[in-house]
Amino acid sequence: MNDVFLRVVGLGPGDVGLLAPQARAALEEADVLAGYSAYMEMVPAGLKEGKTCLSTGMMGEVERCGQAIDAALAGRRTALVCSGDPGVYALAGLVLELLEARGLAERLTVEIVPGIPALCAAAALLGAPLTHDFACVSLSDLLTPWELIRKRLEAALGADFVLGIYNPRSRRRTSQLEETLSLALSLRGPQTPVGLVRQAFRPEQSVRVMRLGELDPVEVDMLSILIIGNASTRIMEDGRGGRMLTPRGYAGKYRLDGN
Amino acid sequence: MNDVFLRVVGLGPGDVGLLAPQARAALEEADVLAGYSAYMEMVPAGLKEGKTCLSTGMMGEVERCGQAIDAALAGRRTALVCSGDPGVYALAGLVLELLEARGLAERLTVEIVPGIPALCAAAALLGAPLTHDFACVSLSDLLTPWELIRKRLEAALGADFVLGIYNPRSRRRTSQLEETLSLALSLRGPQTPVGLVRQAFRPEQSVRVMRLGELDPVEVDMLSILIIGNASTRIMEDGRGGRMLTPRGYAGKYRLDGN
Numbered sequence: 237m238n239d240v241f242l243r244v245v246g247l248g249p250g251d252v253g254l255l256a257p258q259a260r261a262a263l264e265e266a267d268v269l270a271g272y273s274a275y276m277e278m279v280p281a282g283l284k285e286g287k288t289c290l291s292t293g294m295m296g297e298v299e300r301c302g303q304a305i306d307a308a309l310a311g312r313r314t315a316l317v318c319s320g321d322p323g324v325y326a327l328a329g330l331v332l333e334l335l336e337a338r339g340l341a342e343r344l345t346v347e348i349v350p351g352i353p354a355l356c357a358a359a360a361l362l363g364a365p366l367t368h369d370f371a372c373v374s375l376s377d378l379l380t381p382w383e384l385i386r387k388r389l390e391a392a393l394g395a396d397f398v399l400g401i402y403n404p405r406s407r408r409r410t411s412q413l414e415e416t417l418s419l420a421l422s423l424r425g426p427q428t429p430v431g432l433v434r435q436a437f438r439p440e441q442s443v444r445v446m447r448l449g450e451l452d453p454v455e456v457d458m459l460s461i462l463i464i465g466n467a468s469t470r471i472m473e474d475g476r477g478g479r480m481l482t483p484r485g486y487a488g489k490y491r492l493d494g495n
Numbered sequence: 496m497n498d499v500f501l502r503v504v505g506l507g508p509g510d511v512g513l514l515a516p517q518a519r520a521a522l523e524e525a526d527v528l529a530g531y532s533a534y535m536e537m538v539p540a541g542l543k544e545g546k547t548c549l550s551t552g553m554m555g556e557v558e559r560c561g562q563a564i565d566a567a568l569a570g571r572r573t574a575l576v577c578s579g580d581p582g583v584y585a586l587a588g589l590v591l592e593l594l595e596a597r598g599l600a601e602r603l604t605v606e607i608v609p610g611i612p613a614l615c616a617a618a619a620l621l622g623a624p625l626t627h628d629f630a631c632v633s634l635s636d637l638l639t640p641w642e643l644i645r646k647r648l649e650a651a652l653g654a655d656f657v658l659g660i661y662n663p664r665s666r667r668r669t670s671q672l673e674e675t676l677s678l679a680l681s682l683r684g685p686q687t688p689v690g691l692v693r694q695a696f697r698p699e700q701s702v703r704v705m706r707l708g709e710l711d712p713v714e715v716d717m718l719s720i721l722i723i724g725n726a727s728t729r730i731m732e733d734g735r736g737g738r739m740l741t742p743r744g745y746a747g748k749y750r751l752d753g754n
Contacts, residue, residue: 246611246615246619248515249609251517252516253515253516253517253520254515254516254517254609255515255516256507256512256513256514256515256611257511257512257513257514257516258510258512258513261512297745298745298749298751302753321611321615321618321619322619322623323615323618323619323623323624323625323626324615324625324626324629325626325627325743328618328619328622328623328626329623329626329627329740329741329742329743330742330743330745331623332622332623332731332738332740333740333742333745333746333751334751334753335731336731336740337746337751337752337753338751338752338753341731341732341733341734342732342733342734345735346622346738348618348619348620348622348623349619350508350513350611350615350616350618350619351611351615352505352515352580352609352610352611353612353615356505356580356582356583356609356610356612357609359580359582359583359587359607359609360505360580360581360582360587360607360608360609361607363587363591363605363607364581364582364587364588364590364591364607365582366582366583367582367583367584367587367588368584368588368633368639369630369631369632369633369639369644369647370583370630370631371628371629371630371631371651371656372628372629372630372631373628374627374628378748379743379744379745379747379748380627380628380743380744384655385628387654387655388628388654388655388656390654391650391651391653391654391656392630392650392651392654392656394650395646395647395649395650395651396643396646396647397630397647397650397651472591472594472595472600473600473601474600474601475600475601476604479591479605481588481591481592481595482588483588483589483592484584484588484589484638484639485638485639486556486557486589486592486638487592487596488638489637489638490557492557492592492593492596492597493596493597494561494593494596494597
């Protein structure tokens, strides 16, 4: 067994209350912490003290993972931090790709420490929008051709998946969300419940439940997760803005009214 | 604001190292813990001491959620425990459904405490199989017609989603997995990488990376999560059984070999 290793650590949504003890321990045990600057800020200050912190900017993913790999190969205990779960639109994949491309796959052990993904954090705040089968799609076409993304959206909407959307819209990239909403409007209709969550479990958090026809794309940004309900999803009125509910099918089998 | 509330708490995969502090606090603060007996066993013993524990058997979901709601309405601080995340094939949805059916939606505040879903736990052990767009499907047709499940499988496989499968096979329910595998074989081919994880992050954990054509359905049970790669997913040889890797597309944009 090789004795150098790299941990890719999921911070979860950002609140330390949702940072798993195993992830915290991985940060504590590390000599080097590497990550995107906005996620490095989510690491509790006490866990950064006395450590080499390698913060890199947006779009610097290859550099970021390369630095972490180099540090680990140099024998330093290294943790590469991701928000959410490292395996969902985060860096676990790129780390493995780089190791493979550099012929290092057998030299370095990579441990992935899972975290609560942004999709589940958003869902928890909305109520129970996922519950059942769901699909998860990123609208960013930086690394994926838009034609493939669009095909996935159509397939998911056509087969009645609840649809979770990452990276829905940036200042420069606006057409993808508009196209997605118009697909959803035509395949699901304007009454479809939709949940929009910005910055789940962070101080700036906002949570909104509404109908597809009411969603203004301008309210959506890169820090938002959008969840589009399936044909069964409904809004449960709770006197506090409503909750999104995708039933699993119990009502067809059991009496739910308690009688 | 009403003053009775119910927390639906995600335990994550089962290892206390992956139980978020917020979930632990919810268990600590509760007077009543309710849950499926196998998940109640995952709650650390110290957190159950001196509390009313309502363990219910398999298939007792309606009873379980009803008991938790009744306890909360009686003014007792109540936590309903789920493994993984409460919003993914777990009880968050049924709790809301019951409140709605019983006209209690405005009387009881429900707080969902998210957890690491089994899919992310399995993915972390396999390497980086999700990375990109994925779909999640349960093969259990107890509450969903098989025709709809099959339609979702076809749509997800046809649109190149990575496919995560919950409840793949029980002793009595075997044909759904066979049909799924034959769909995947015809739409993706026998060389497609597949990951099979049983009991992720529990003492009985097993993790296997293989090709679709090598998978024997008999090895799969209800405690397994199956992940079927997309057209880009490959197996990275690491000298320790291989890891599953779905690249996100960096290789098309950047040099990854470090030169």
